[in-house]
Amino acid sequence: MTNNIIEPAKELPVRASVDVLVIGGGPSGIMAALAAAEDGANVMLIESRSFVGGNMTIGLPVLGFLGQKGNQIIKGLPQKYIDRLKAIEASSEHRPCPLHMSLTLVEPEAVKTVALQMLVEAGVNILFYAFCAGVVKEGDELKGVIIESKAGREVVLSKVIIDCSGDADVAFKAGVPCEFGNEQGGVQPPTLMFCLGGVDTEKLRLSIAEEPRTYLTDFIPAEYFGQNNQFVLVGMRNLINQAKEQGLLLPTERTILITGLRKGEIWVNMTRVNGVNGTDPASLTWGEIEGRRQIEDIQRYLVNYVPGFENAYFLKTAPFLGIRETRRIKGQYTMDRDDIMSCRHFEDAIAVASYPLDIHHPVGGGCTLEWCGDCYDIPYRSLVPQDVKNLLVAGRAISTTHEAMSAIRVMAPCMAMGEAAGRAAKMAVKQGIQPDAIDVKALQQELLEKGAHLRIPQESTI
Template identity: 35%
Template sequence: MTLSYVTAPRTWEVIVAGGGTAGAIAGIAAARAGARVLVVEALGSLGGTGTNAWVTPLMRNVSGGQNLNRGLTDELKARLHARGDGATDPGGNDNWFNPEGMKTVLEQMLLEAGGEVLYHTHVVATLAAEGTEPSANGHSFAGESERTHLSALILHNKGGLQAFCAGVIIDATGDADVAVRAGAPFHAGDEDGVHQAMSLRFSLAGVDTGQLAEFLNANGQGQSSPDFLHFWMVWGKKSSLEPLFREAVAAGVLEERDGDYFQGFSVPGRPGEISFNCPRIRADLNDGADPWHLSAAQTDGRAAIDRLTDFCRTFLPGCERAYIGTVAPMVGVRETRRVKGDYTLTLDDILDCRRFSDSICRNHYPVDIHSVKGGARLLHEREGTAPYFAPDAYHEIPYRALIPATLRNVLVPGRAASSTFEAQSAIRVQQNCHTMGEAAGIAAAWAARDHGADVRAVDVAALQREMRRWGGNV
């Protein structure tokens, strides 16, 4: 059976596949850089993992006392703060946000810039321009003449299958869906193909946060304010809450694995609500690009949320009358496919604080692997002799890490950028995804307008200057 599709009567200079953490910012940046932009998003709101997987707060990325991600991230934070959906804690961390507010602000920024969005639409396939189709045996080449130029994306939504034509395509699906469908090679998982753990995040509302803060203060987890709670338990990591978890496991309220990772945070603009960075999904379900793993993660996570809710109500003072506020609509996926780019960022690049002449982002967030293999894996603690562990250290991410080696007019910002398993675990945090998205958006607009959509033809020194003009730190 041959599937047929209709071709949309309009074309765009830039189409962003996936309006998530990197994609929403990429769309805004491309629109501000003057391009006709469409963001195509599978769900009904922007922000991706940050909003729909409820990943709050933004992880800090600070070096020498300075936030490394500025530019559009600064504007986003300022707008969130202005409407009460963002906040700075007493320690000066300005990264707290309300995911619902984030959805609205991102959408406003995109539409104000003249960008368009098409929700409830999946990218399912790609079309290559004639004469640039991938070779039957895959891509072992990297020569300019042999690179695939994508002419369109095949989308699926309530209108059926449709081809949407674009100059440059930004693949911000987080899983490199576009690049992989176009035949681009990719990495996935660690040396055994095993991915980081997934989580299904949730929130509890109806919490007496004053009472909970009092309890935590008295039980070894000092809180700066009842408005900025942060508490945690991981087996064997000397959490003061470990005895409570032991008791709950013995009482049959929790399963042993529920203590593999437990963490709660306040959410600005949502008094009495705590957002949880858990439960961690069963270890054998670790591939977020496998539809069966993803679906089973949803059911596994929901059952665990029931147990954790019961635990909080029974064991944490202030939570007696708590109820589930949100089960995140998206499973939280930390790592799946990473495209093989013109450059692949490595662990050594991070530890040696490597600088690149085509840098588009600076990072000091550590290698942070939520391993399903058990035991601590690598360098989460900022301790060591490598240059990276100095308080004012950072490494850079080159523009080339966003360019799939075998494609001509595609950029991949975000967690699927070209990096090894270890390096990805450091660069994947939201603010870096924003900055990569910002770079990709400007570059895509320029490539579409001035360079026949060839993303390698972009003047990266000019891109860096433009990012600095927007307040960026590159």
């Protein structure tokens, strides 16, 4: 039996021809599509699932709206989106957090509905249930994307394409050089989030506030829990160790819990599936199976060892495995550890971020965190790939090292990158030029006029 089959060549129907095509409807893709469509451009958003929202729908808080000095550094369209959620009590305020700088709790189901409403209002042409299966290229110019769905293989042509897939799917298929993981090819492990109901969150937080030696948390002082009834808890390593000694199979060294917006709900961020390749369906399938297997012992641990969980019951599992890392493009500039830790300014800054280096170790259950003390810029050049024209990338797949990616990967910076990419694509279409040829100063000016936050005027160190 042969290992390869030659697929006969065939003509593919063109489903649409648009100004801007966004692939991926996660945090960056939503913002990219909204920004690109703002002045009436013909924008299409393609998403492989039946909803938009990406990792905002799996029970995670949105991290990164505030900087390490407590100031708000992500504004513009991302803030407008949060405001829409808050109007229906589906988002909290941006809450300072000693560990994550800030967290914004969102209701996963409302995330899907509100984002979809905003996209429809903006006139974005949305197509669910379709995958990026290939690209249409002429020389080094990307002309469109081949999609695959129950309708078969079709083509969407576009003047500019924005890859918000999180995995650099379009860029990789178009021939953009990409990197994967650390020097050994190891990636941060994914997590299958799950939610428990019936948790006495008041008992939990007051136990930590009043007995910090018993319920020790990582970096977060006990008084934080005495002052906040919605919170993220990271730590309780001693309880984890006790449970492991008594036979429970726990994949992580730390208890990681996130209060929901609804009374008694807790989202649990404790499954860890090392070795999953988020670009391989067989590996992803194994990750889903293993993640679900781990939930049983984690729930048993929480009920038997952690205060407030005595009457907890299982509510739901996230709709998909939360992937932290896959491919990263090689762009015109590659952000590295020094850019983060030195709080670097860039002349072509299109977003400001402050989230720390946060590496969940590819092997084992540990994690490394390092803070820079303030904010750092994300340069436009890191969104512009090498070797391929008419393409921008936004989200965690931009041009970074493994270490720098661990800082810029959280959702608020990804949303800010998406807005910048959408506005840049719109400018390129209007002027009939390549995205790498736009006037970045004009892009920065538009971002500021639309309410985004940038640290300019500034002196560049690159």
